[in-house]
Amino acid sequence: MTRQELSRLIRQKQSYLCVGLDSDISRIPKHLLSQPDPVFSFNKAIIDATREFCVAYKINTAFYESRGIRGWESLERTLAYIPETHFRIADAKRGDIGNTAHHYAKTFFETFGFDAVTVAPYMGEDSVTPFLQYPGKWTILLGLTSNEGSRDFQLQKTGDGEYFYEKVIQQATQWGTADNLMFVVGATQDAQLSAIRSRIPEHFLLVPGVGAQGGSLEAISRHGLTPEGGLLVNASRAVIFAGNGPDFAEDAAAAARQYQQEMQACLEET
C-alpha cells in the first residue's frame, strides 16, 4: 500500500485506527478454548467486528511466537483473514547484522506478505536497509517508544543538547523516505510530538499507547495529524479485550467505533 493509498483510506473511513491483535491465549474468552485454533477463532471474530472502524491491524508476533509452531499457524491464518483493504503490520521489532536482517525482511515481506514490519534501530544502517529494499513495503522504525525504559537511552541528551532518539530519527531519514519509512512514537510521549512533527512533517507515525497505557488520543492527534493523515494509532488491549464474555466481539466493536468517532472529530478539526 502506498502512502497515497493509505491517506485515501484514512480519508474514506475517517479513521486512523490500527487494531492490535495482541491475542494472549490466557485472556481470550474461555468458550473459545475448545476450538481447533482458539486464537484464530478469537481474531476472526475481532476482525469481523472491527474492520469497519479501522484501517490497519498490527500483529505483535510475541503473542504467537511464544506458542511455538501452533502460534505461527494462528498468525498465518489471521494474516490471511485480514481484508486486503487493510494495512497489515508485523510488530516484530527485529534488528541484526545485514545478512540476518535480510532474512528477517524476507520472513515478514515474502514468506508472510505483511505490508510493514517494526524494526529496532540500535544496530544501525546495515541492519535496517534490507527491510527498505522491498518495493511497496514499509519499515517502521522505533523512534520514541511508549514505555518507561525510553528514558534509559532514547531520552538521554547528547553532547549538542539533542535527545538521542532525535539523532536516530534524523539519521534514519537518510536511509529511507516518507514513502517507505515510518516511525514508532508512543502515545505517552505527546509532549515530544510537536518537535517530532516539525522534524519529519511527511512521515507516517505508528502511535501505540492509547487505552491500556493511558496515552491521550486527542493530544497525539492535535500534535501529530497532517493534511494527509500521517498517523496510525494503535489500540490493542482496549479493543480486543474490551469484554471477555460471550459478547466479546460486540464489546470490541463498540470500543473500536468509539475510537473511530473520536478520530473523525479530530480529522474534521485538522
Ligand SMILES: O=c1ccn([C@@H]2O[C@H](COP(=O)(O)O)[C@@H](O)[C@H]2O)c(=O)[nH]1
Ligand atoms: O513503543 C511501543 C512500541 C510498541 N508497542 C506495542 O504496541 C502494543 C500496545 O498494546 P496496548 O494493549 O494498546 O497497550 C503492544 O503490542 C506493544 O508491544 C508499544 O506499546 N509501545
